[in-house]
Amino acid sequence: MKLAAIDIGSNAVRLQITRVLEYEKVITFKKLEYVRFPLRLGHDVFSEGRISEYNEERFFKLMTAYKNLIDLYEIDGYFGCATSAMRESENGREIVDRVYQELGIDIKIISGDEEAEMINKVILQGLDNAHYIHIDVGGGSTELNIYENHEKVYSHSFKIGSVRTLEGRDTPEAWQEMREWVGKYAFKKGQKIEAVGTGGNINKLFELSGSSPKSRKMSLETLTKTQDVLKNLTLEDRLNKLQLNPDRADVIIPASDIYVAVMKAAKAKKIIVPDVGLKDGINYHLYQTKHPESDKVFVKN
Structure with a gap:
């Protein structure tokens, strides 16, 4: 077929x-x-x-x-x-x-919600019964899903995305709403949570970080260090030295800001990058x- x-x-x-x-x-x-x-x-x-x-x-x-x-x-x-x-x-x-x-x-x-549900169908099959927050960053929106005991328990779509942020069309209110939502539904004192990241930018960030391709995991510390390296490069450097595609080179930093913000709000120390979407x-x-x-x-x- x-x-x-x-x-x-x-x-x-x-x-x-x-x-x-x-x-x-x-x-x-x-x-x-x-x-x-x-x-x-x-x-x-x-x-x-x-x-x-x-x-x-x-x-x-x-x-x-x-x-x-x-x-x-x-x-x-x-x-x-x-x-x-x-x-x-x-x-x-x-x-x-x-x-x-x-x-x-x-x-x-x-x-x-429909977008998140389609991705959920393949994400869930690679997870165990632990506590996860799934972060899917697109160009115009970010979908967040909370999993517990191999079930989705909460989800929300936010008007924050890599292209929208690059264009300056995001709002402080949207960012605050997202952080508050994560704090309310994802963070539980004394309970460990891991992030799961999907989208082209997190896959490229994972590749640039030098993390083990076998584990498909990256620490928040490694992600922020990779982010710092990118922020210290000009757009021309990202295009020529890192050989990023033009439509990736300009949005990868605003996308990384979203992943980092959500992970920090959820107190997640690691992110799984399963390379599915x-x-x-x-x-x-x-x-x-x-x-x-x-x-x-x-x-x-």
């Missing part, structure tokens, strides 16, 4: 095509194709409230290219979802309707839709 996930974020638009591998009680997704295009729809939306005609046309061209890849791979199912930039845009619904009418690609504009959640959602009776679990390939 071949599946395709389209993730339309505030910073980039991703397509991942996978083959589902099934063995006994486990499924894994073998990546056949992965394309990430830095369209940065959030730049328009967070400053002007709508997607510009220029970026609407670029988005349409990108969806045309993705449709061609989906057709060429002869997939068995796909799911396209758009997150904070598209759901906050005045013309977001109009644009996804046009894509459906002209290309036949059905895109769902999902809420922050919304695209994996989409594929698992697709698999479950096609096999609702299945009790097989997802394992990261």
Whole structure:
């Protein structure tokens, strides 16, 4: 079985095509194709409230290219979802309707809660019964989830994200609300909590930190040291010395601020970086839709 996930974020638009591998009680997704295009729809939306005609046309061209890849791979199912930039845009619904009418690609504009739930499906399967706070930082929003005894007990979406913060469209009130929420629901005196981080920026921070790729864990101290190194580099240095992509080099610092702020508010000393994200959640959602009776679990390939 071949599946395709389209993730339309505030910073980039991703397509991942996978083959589902099934063995006994486990499924894994073998990546056949992965394309990430830095369209940065959030730049328009967070400053002007709508997607510009220029970026609407670029988005349409990108969806045309993705449709061609989906057709060429002869997939068995796909799911396209758009997150904070598209759901906050005045013309977001109009644009996804046009894509459906002209290309036949059905895109769902999902809420922050729906976004978090899709990621939860794959995150939970790698956790034990301990106490965790899951931090998913996107371009326009941050989703936080609290897990206890292998169940999600609290969740909330905040209008704080890497692109939104870079553009200066975040607010002190939103940051205060997030810290207060974490303090209320995540921090429990005498109870240890670990963070789980998802999103492209935490994966890059983990890579830059030099932490062990086998453990997929990074201490708060290591994260803040990596953050300090980045803050002491110019944008040109981050582009040329670290060879970061342009759309990563400018947002990685505001993204790191979010992870650090949440970890400090929760008193979390370590963060697990499992290298899974919304695209994996989409594929698992697709698999479950096609096999609702299945009790097989997802394992990261």
